[in-house]
Amino acid sequence: MTRDPPRQPRNGIYAELNGTGDFFTGREKETQWLSHVRLLGNDPDSNVPYNVSLSERARDNGRQQSSFNAEVGTTQVHYTAYHREDGEPYNVPFHEQCYELLRCYIGVPELDMDVLHDACSGLSNDDDCSRRWTRLAIPYPACDDLDVESKRPFVYGIEHLAMSPGTILQLDAYFGRLPRLEDSNIYQRHRPLLRVTSADPLTRLSPEILSMIMAEMRVATLLKWQEASTKLANFPLSNRFWEKAVFRDMPWLNDVVSYDAQDAFHVDWEAVYKDLHVASKVASFGEMHGLCNRRRIWQDQCPTIAKQYAFTLANKNVGLRALMPQLDQVTVTSYRRLVEPAPVKTSIYTPTLLNAVAELETMEPELVVFWTNIGTLAAMDTLKHGSMESDYHGYWEDCRTAEARGYSETVQIPKDDWVTGFSFFIRETRFKSQEPVEETVEGQEDWDMETDREQYSDEEASPSPMSDDEEDAMVMGDYVDPELQQDEYGDEDDGDEDMDGHTESEYSFDEEDDSDDEIVGRQGSRSYQTSWLDIDRRVVGVEIHLAKGDRIPLGRETSESRMIHVDHDKFVVGLSTVRRTVRGIVTQANLIQAPISMTNCAGLARVEDTRWARHGIDPCLFTWRPQPPPADMCLSGSVDGVGGARDARYAEVLVLGDTDEEMADIIAIHATLSPMSLRIDYGNRHSRRIGHSLSDDAPRLDIDGRGGERIAAIFITTPGIRGWRIRILTNRNRQLCLGVPCQFSQEVRFPPLGQPGDLSPALCGVYWLWRAGINSYVDVSVSGIGCMTWNNHFIDASGLDEADASLDPNLRSQ
Numbered sequence: 001m002t003r004d005p006p007r008q009p010r011n012g013i014y015a016e017l018n019g020t021g022d023f024f025t026g027r028e029k030e031t032q033w034l035s036h037v038r039l040l041g042n043d044p045d046s047n048v049p050y051n052v053s054l055s056e057r058a059r060d061n062g063r064q065q066s067s068f069n070a071e072v073g074t075t076q077v078h079y080t081a082y083h084r085e086d087g088e089p090y091n092v093p094f095h096e097q098c099y100e101l102l103r104c105y106i107g108v109p110e111l112d113m114d115v116l117h118d119a120c121s122g123l124s125n126d127d128d129c130s131r132r133w134t135r136l137a138i139p140y141p142a143c144d145d146l147d148v149e150s151k152r153p154f155v156y157g158i159e160h161l162a163m164s165p166g167t168i169l170q171l172d173a174y175f176g177r178l179p180r181l182e183d184s185n186i187y188q189r190h191r192p193l194l195r196v197t198s199a200d201p202l203t204r205l206s207p208e209i210l211s212m213i214m215a216e217m218r219v220a221t222l223l224k225w226q227e228a229s230t231k232l233a234n235f236p237l238s239n240r241f242w243e244k245a246v247f248r249d250m251p252w253l254n255d256v257v258s259y260d261a262q263d264a265f266h267v268d269w270e271a272v273y274k275d276l277h278v279a280s281k282v283a284s285f286g287e288m289h290g291l292c293n294r295r296r297i298w299q300d301q302c303p304t305i306a307k308q309y310a311f312t313l314a315n316k317n318v319g320l321r322a323l324m325p326q327l328d329q330v331t332v333t334s335y336r337r338l339v340e341p342a343p344v345k346t347s348i349y350t351p352t353l354l355n356a357v358a359e360l361e362t363m364e365p366e367l368v369v370f371w372t373n374i375g376t377l378a379a380m381d382t383l384k385h386g387s388m389e390s391d392y393h394g395y396w397e398d399c400r401t402a403e404a405r406g407y408s409e410t411v412q413i414p415k416d417d418w419v420t421g422f423s424f425f426i427r428e429t430r431f432k433s434q435e436p437v438e439e440t441v442e443g444q445e446d447w448d449m450e451t452d453r454e455q456y457s458d459e460e461a462s463p464s465p466m467s468d469d470e471e472d473a474m475v476m477g478d479y480v481d482p483e484l485q486q487d488e489y490g491d492e493d494d495g496d497e498d499m500d501g502h503t504e505s506e507y508s509f510d511e512e513d514d515s516d517d518e519i520v521g522r523q524g525s526r527s528y529q530t531s532w533l534d535i536d537r538r539v540v541g542v543e544i545h546l547a548k549g550d551r552i553p554l555g556r557e558t559s560e561s562r563m564i565h566v567d568h569d570k571f572v573v574g575l576s577t578v579r580r581t582v583r584g585i586v587t588q589a590n591l592i593q594a595p596i597s598m599t600n601c602a603g604l605a606r607v608e609d610t611r612w613a614r615h616g617i618d619p620c621l622f623t624w625r626p627q628p629p630p631a632d633m634c635l636s637g638s639v640d641g642v643g644g645a646r647d648a649r650y651a652e653v654l655v656l657g658d659t660d661e662e663m664a665d666i667i668a669i670h671a672t673l674s675p676m677s678l679r680i681d682y683g684n685r686h687s688r689r690i691g692h693s694l695s696d697d698a699p700r701l702d703i704d705g706r707g708g709e710r711i712a713a714i715f716i717t718t719p720g721i722r723g724w725r726i727r728i729l730t731n732r733n734r735q736l737c738l739g740v741p742c743q744f745s746q747e748v749r750f751p752p753l754g755q756p757g758d759l760s761p762a763l764c765g766v767y768w769l770w771r772a773g774i775n776s777y778v779d780v781s782v783s784g785i786g787c788m789t790w791n792n793h794f795i796d797a798s799g800l801d802e803a804d805a806s807l808d809p810n811l812r813s814q
Helices: 028-035 096-106 113-123 169-176 207-215 219-228 239-249 261-266 269-279 289-315 318-326 449-461 468-476 528-534 660-664
Strands: 036-041 058-060 067-072 075-080 091-095 346-349 366-372 377-383 405-412 419-430 535-546 552-555 561-565 570-580 585-595 633-635 650-655 666-673 676-682 688-691 700-702 711-720 723-730 735-738 747-750 760-772 780-795
Touching: 028 036, 036 067, 036 096, 036 113, 091 096, 091 113, 096 289, 113 289, 113 346, 169 269, 169 289, 207 239, 219 239, 239 269, 269 289, 289 318, 318 570, 366 552, 377 405, 377 535, 377 570, 377 585, 405 552, 419 570, 419 585, 535 561, 535 585, 561 585, 633 760, 650 688, 660 666, 666 723, 666 735, 688 760, 700 735, 711 760, 711 780, 723 780
Parallel strands: none
Antiparallel strands: 036 058, 036 091, 058 067, 067 075, 346 570, 366 377, 366 405, 419 535, 419 561, 535 552, 570 585, 633 780, 650 760, 666 676, 666 700, 676 688, 711 723, 711 747, 723 735, 760 780
16 A cells, blocks of 8 residues: 555546545654555575564565565665565565554464464465465455555545554544543433333343343344343443443454543443444444544454464464474474475475474374375375374365375384485476466466366366376376387386396486477476476375384385485474475475484484485485485485586486395496496396496496406596596406596595505495586586495405506406
């Protein structure tokens, strides 16, 4: 709302209604509150569970709707309200007076800002198609008549919207000179008595009983009773009754008026009731604009917000709010979003693994994972003492067209173990847009999301013999027959399964043929509609990490995954799942953690992680293909090329062997640097490859795995002008050398060589960090190379000859 001259009403008779002139003239001080707001917003970059705050007083900057500036110290901060963008705060503006009025309505000394923000976020009528300015989905009588496009909101008949509901000068003046009984002739007037009939049942009640009944009635109810009962119509109402009725029937007067309580006996409260009841009605004689606005807010807006506030306070994230006072330095991990397209409206749920710190030693929580009918991760909750929080809140914020939750899986955490993290398996489907699509700008209605959502819902609900991913494709964009389009991640493969259940496609990733996945049309990072048509990423599998036991898989495994894991000096107390309300699916997951060095806390031994290694690089930073690093393997730091790990789009892992038996089955190594590729051949297993496909004349090194020969070390030279250089060394001092030596680049050994006489960690795999082009999935290059070692498996590397043997005639080099 801005201070602008009122526009002419639509009927054109503005002058006849005595409404000429500027309504704000002479009311500058009274209407100044319109430009002063506080913004209730969250901080997505915060690492604490509750990060909502109320901003300093901000003013409308006039640049766009719901755009404000505030002075924080010497810095001017810009706020945008009702705007949703992934990774940006969601701000809800409150006038200071309205915020206080809501507090009075709810009846608490202080509002819980986190609960209020959650309630308002749930009430927002944003959907997954619009980031435009909008309002909360609560009634706004009279406000709908405002012409927001004209920037001139106040027309004749709704001027009360401009007046403060907190500072009402007319009301203060009225209570300064309340009508008095001695000045009133209300009791001197003749009151005609009505003839009481014997059929009136209230004649049987004594005056004392009638007085007690009437004392608890609202005036509107009492008037109806008086119409039906002549006995009650003749019964006199005391001045004390009207005094109570003023504040009982008009609760919006509470905390806004003051008067001398000792002088209340002499006040004519019936006259006060009639005066204030009329003054709070719009367009009535004696109307008080500020009081009308206060009554409007109290009766129309506050009930909706307060109802949702109470529901959220009692049912959502209750366990974490109760647990927080018992813990110190509680933080939340911050990991990237798991799905595409980026959601607009989201809701955060934080189930906990225990109700109190004292239960850590004995609690055996159960993780409950919900899946939609098409196999997408819908929600995660914890079952403790036979109940879950979702039993109470029921994910009420989900859109009615959201995917239905089809089934759930439950995993009980052993008494001597604890949850330390998760792996999420992702299914990605890309499509070709029919035509270029741009984001709808503010004020335009070129795209009807409701129609699109209804069509989407109907398509998903209809029975179909297709697979889940084919069904999604029919909904999300152009459908491509999976038999004609090979999945680049290896989920669709024709390879025969070997004796260990591994296929070549599980350990290889082919980037050569991306022609079918090329996106046609304009792709914008902030364009929701284009993202909706071009790409869909969803979580279809979960793997639970335990502190001491093996990982527990749920759902479906794919060749693309991301991991989240607790910090090494902390333990998990709960989960934080961000859900996309329009589809009812999980879009992001984080861990709520507390320091493991808590004092006077039994049961800490069960949370100590013995399976997660001290990695040289955080595995949770990358998207892994075709599998996440196994639990018992340690990642070394990477040798970085151009861009390094910070520019890596995904990481690709090649496991040489999960067991000694697999390592002994290796018979050959094939490798090239242009294109970057490495393949391991086995005697009784399918080959495993990292990088691009290999030609038949690629450099090769035969390995006598059955005879005890093992890959002992890999030497990586940081790429210079001549690119990468790699040397692979076996425990029999045989090498495969790739690339040209460069005296100006440093060679890094994996695993690092320890002190003389020390055993060396056993090498069991390599990983490559891939950097993708800005606008293409085809233009990729290696930005980093690292290796993996077994956590508790060592070899004697004292007899290795690590000199560069690239000129050895027994070896083929490139």
